Amino acid sequence: MTADKSITRRGLVLILSSPSGAGKTTLTRNLIEKAELELRLSISVTTRPRRPSEIDGVHYHFIEKDQFVFQRDRGDLLEWAEVHGNFYGTPRKPVEQALAAGRDMVFDIDWQGTQQIVEKMRDDVVTVFILPPSMAELKARLVRRAEDAPEVIAQRLENARGEISRWALYDYVLVNEDLGVTFRDLEMILHSERLKRERRVGLSAFVDRLLAERC
Numbered sequence: 692m693t694a695d696k697s698i699t700r701r702g703l704v705l706i707l708s709s710p711s712g713a714g715k716t717t718l719t720r721n722l723i724e725k726a727e728l729e730l731r732l733s734i735s736v737t738t739r740p741r742r743p744s745e746i747d748g749v750h751y752h753f754i755e756k757d758q759f760v761f762q763r764d765r766g767d768l769l770e771w772a773e774v775h776g777n778f779y780g781t782p783r784k785p786v787e788q789a790l791a792a793g794r795d796m797v798f799d800i801d802w803q804g805t806q807q808i809v810e811k812m813r814d815d816v817v818t819v820f821i822l823p824p825s826m827a828e829l830k831a832r833l834v835r836r837a838e839d840a841p842e843v844i845a846q847r848l849e850n851a852r853g854e855i856s857r858w859a860l861y862d863y864v865l866v867n868e869d870l871g872v873t874f875r876d877l878e879m880i881l882h883s884e885r886l887k888r889e890r891r892v893g894l895s896a897f898v899d900r901l902l903a904e905r906c
């Protein structure tokens with residue numbers, strides 16, 4: 692009797708949230724680029740203008756506000772929120788397809804969206820909040836990223852305290868000082884969560900067979 696084939700696993704959704712500039716986009720990218728982790732990114736729709744380094748359909752689906760309202764009202768979005776004056780939402784279909792096929796997804800979404808997803812699918816969600824080591828470093832990272840106008844950076848910094856105050860809603864909280872350390876911690880969280888008893892299908896039948904075995 693071998694355990695490997697009879698024990699499978701339900702898919703999970705790993706959610707990363709943080710104030711702007713703490714590093715969640717970088718960490719998310721690193722996770723999906725490591726092929727053996729087998730994580731797929733949920734590509735959100737947004738009404739925010741595209742940044743110079745972003746590609747439509749890769750980083751976000753950039754859409755107009757009327758398109759967003761249409762998709763939202765038709766029920767195409769699993770969750771949505773207004774953040775920094777723009778609308779963001781998670782397309783429902785790719786998530787449902789991935790989970791049904793037992794694949795895992797990573798979401799880079801804010802605390803409002805996280806709450807909506809947790810209410811809908813608590814058992815299948817793992818939430819991680821990323822904190823910056825200091826407010827000075829948060830500002831320095833936003834400036835170094837050099838993707839946003841000064842007034843956009845100022846607004847994101849102003850909103851940072853409100854976002855940070857939501858930290859206790861999350862399953863895990865990581866301080867992203869050293870990127871390599873934070874990434875390894877995330878990998879360990881993912882690995883442990885994948886091994887959780889509740890996520891493993893066929894375990895009970897396997898144990899029954901194990902106990903019935905004569906040696």
Ligand SMILES: Nc1nc2c(ncn2[C@@H]2O[C@H](COP(=O)(O)OP(=O)(O)O)[C@@H](O)[C@H]2O)c(=O)[nH]1
Pocket residue numbers: 707708709710711712716735736739770771772774775779780781799800801802803804805847
């Ligand atoms: N609720 C929700 N939030 C999202 C979604 N996509 C992105 N966000 C959040 O919107 C905020 C702004 O994202 P973005 O404009 O890319 O700026 P960044 O935080 O500086 O990288 C971040 O907190 C994201 O996590 C989404 O689909 N739903």
Ligand SMILES: Nc1ncnc2c1ncn2[C@@H]1O[C@H](COP(=O)(O)OP(=O)(O)O)[C@@H](O)[C@H]1O
Pocket residue numbers: 709710711712713714715716717718832833835836867868869870871
């Ligand atoms: N641990 C870290 N140390 C130094 N710089 C970092 C670290 N993590 C991310 N960065 C840099 O900080 C900037 C903001 O990171 P990003 O991933 O875009 O943040 P967010 O998606 O949370 O807004 C980027 O230029 C990124 O390269």
